[in-house]
Amino acid sequence: MTATTPDAPTPAGSSHQRRKAERPSELLDAALQLFVEKGFAATKTEDIARLAGVSKGTLYLYYTSKEDLLREVISQRVSTRIADGMARAAAHEGSATELMRTLLVDWWTQTLESDASGVFKLVVSEVRNFPEIGALWTDEVALPGSQLIGSMIQRGIDSGEFRPVDVHCVVHSIVLPLVMLCVHRHSLGACDCPGMSMEPQDFIRAHIDLVLRGLAAHPQP
């Protein structure tokens, strides 16, 4: 709402100019990193500014408050990844099983590895203090995402690939552990406690596979 620099055509000016155009996004990167790591309340605006390489005062030239920064951080990171997922789903072809395996494994692997995974933890930690985050998340992420996966499952049921199941529940069985994986990466997984270690990519693959087996109408080899 505050910063509206879509830095689309790269202003191509002097390095000073280019610098200016990138500031908002550098600040957002810094803010995301620290909000995810420490939480909103425990993050100091001065630390965000320092991490972005500017001074405390400069932050306020681009964002009106710390809370404004939080809103922007969440809507920016989220919208791009969701749009991306929708586009890929639309383009895909083949059986429901194959579609789900490819799409889900790819999208979640990439999400987990990108900064976007931190947003999951941030939302979990902060929604109750900032209700508008909940609305944003539900409308732009949770509902579209559920619908997308739900429609793929329904397609499999209709084609006879899958048993008739409660689509809603299965969506959760699929998605919740992957969301938790993202959350975990930025909480316990970021500590040096061993224990829960495991290759995330392997797990994503194995998990999708396990669920698809659970869904299958006919026994699998």
Next chain:
Amino acid sequence: MTATTPDAPTPAGSSHQRRKAERPSELLDAALQLFVEKGFAATKTEDIARLAGVSKGTLYLYYTSKEDLLREVISQRVSTRIADGMARAAAHEGSATELMRTLLVDWWTQTLESDASGVFKLVVSEVRNFPEIGALWTDEVALPGSQLIGSMIQRGIDSGEFRPVDVHCVVHSIVLPLVMLCVHRHSLGACDCPGMSMEPQDFIRAHIDLVLRGLAAHPQP
């Protein structure tokens, strides 16, 4: 040392005494509720005290600092539920499938409904600021819990009920969505955003069922 203990008649003592005995746990309840709702940094000690029905100063009669309260909140709530789970597992009999279905559904349903579910969100949100929470959680919850579930899966594999699978991954497929359910209940789920709604008990049952089907060595009806 000086006066002879005058609580002669009943160890229950006066209401004054009784109060003192209950305060720590009342404070812990209040602290858990607020820490889970707002996060550690955004919770004011005065609010904890007020919620527990005492004054600011009284809190410090029982806990040395806000951080001390955080530590206690986590270790207290956690230890009881884990001990409980271990005990039940030891007592159970029957096939691995049946054991897992009963035990997991019961334990997680109860956990989700109790205050203890909030601890999951709290740990997720605060580990990175308080590393000792990570150690505590890993040692007392994550490792024992994983081992317990892992041993049940292994038992099923050994008996031929289950396919040979990567036990570690399956443990995560089982547990992560249930953990996420707890986390969700205290984040987005506590907001009035609709969307993700669903009967948790139904989901727990359906999820365990889905996984057990995915594990089954022989096709299920």
Next chain:
Amino acid sequence: MTATTPDAPTPAGSSHQRRKAERPSELLDAALQLFVEKGFAATKTEDIARLAGVSKGTLYLYYTSKEDLLREVISQRVSTRIADGMARAAAHEGSATELMRTLLVDWWTQTLESDASGVFKLVVSEVRNFPEIGALWTDEVALPGSQLIGSMIQRGIDSGEFRPVDVHCVVHSIVLPLVMLCVHRHSLGACDCPGMSMEPQDFIRAHIDLVLRGLAAHPQP
């Protein structure tokens, strides 16, 4: 003003009774020790109570406030020693030189070694926060003491033993280092810094001797 137990004839009751009678003075001892060591503001009433072997509440049965305790501590300790000094001076005989040497050396040696020495430091540290201490000290200690010493010097001048000097100044030359010795004992001297070490008794003797030589009307051997 608050406690008026002159414990003169020792009530001779039970040990419980005797205890009660001694409380005020035990509290005063504890208060003096801690006030001298840490200063008034940095001393906690609870520490005073503990050191006196009673509970926080008991203290308030004998003294109305922490400040009340301060007043009592000072007037009690001081009055006795001053009265003692006056009495001895009155009883003494002989030359001014001999009188001064004996009296000053004895009185200051005893004062330095008793708890009373702490009162000097306490007064120095706290007068500006509690003006009534200043009045008390001036009236009951500084003026009587100066007068006593001044009259001894005057006696020596009148008899031709001493040069004619500014009596006022000499009183200070005599007294200030001895006061400072008391103050020092409870400040730097109580730390384990070496340096200023020296046998106080030797110094007292040497100092009085030095001054008497400075005063002498005729050269000394």
Next chain:
Amino acid sequence: MTATTPDAPTPAGSSHQRRKAERPSELLDAALQLFVEKGFAATKTEDIARLAGVSKGTLYLYYTSKEDLLREVISQRVSTRIADGMARAAAHEGSATELMRTLLVDWWTQTLESDASGVFKLVVSEVRNFPEIGALWTDEVALPGSQLIGSMIQRGIDSGEFRPVDVHCVVHSIVLPLVMLCVHRHSLGACDCPGMSMEPQDFIRAHIDLVLRGLAAHPQP
């Protein structure tokens, strides 16, 4: 790192800059005054700030804590005066008697009249709560000062001007009343109690004179 330092013309800079340079010393002045008057524990940081003409928060831009302020107050004020004394001593010539009279009278008169005199009271009052003050004082003030005076006395003994005396004791006879004079100026002397009144300069002169007479090897006129 980013901007090229724009204070090109004169390092004096704007009034904004000039202010920043003076703040630390203004804060130190305010802190010294209040610590000496009320003692460390009874001084409020907000009062220090107000006396220095800044807000509460500004104080913490320059000093990390109230205790830090105490340390700085002591080391700053002390080091300059001691260095000054050493320099003068080195420059002086003439008989030991003359040297001591001139140097001691001057240095102590100036010290008594400057803010530095307050440091004596402050150290006396606070050493036991802050042991590092003791070390600082011993190393930087007490030992160098004693040595300086001791060497002057020894010079007089060697030259036959003074009787052979215990140098250590005489140093104390000289210094303790002067230290006490400083202490007194900021304790009882600052109250409106009369009594101990006397022109400090006269006393300093008379005291040094008295001691020098006490030291003299040959009778004085």
Next chain:
DNA sequence: AATGAATGAGAATTCATTCAT
């Protein structure tokens, strides 16, 4: 635009004093 000194409301913690037992 950028800086960083200054502000002051706000939060954690302490401690003298009270009072029910």
Next chain:
DNA sequence: TATGAATGAATTCTCATTCAT
């Protein structure tokens, strides 16, 4: 009397935000 749990005013220190330069 004696106790010690409870209180809440007071104090230190922090940090989001402003603004002169």
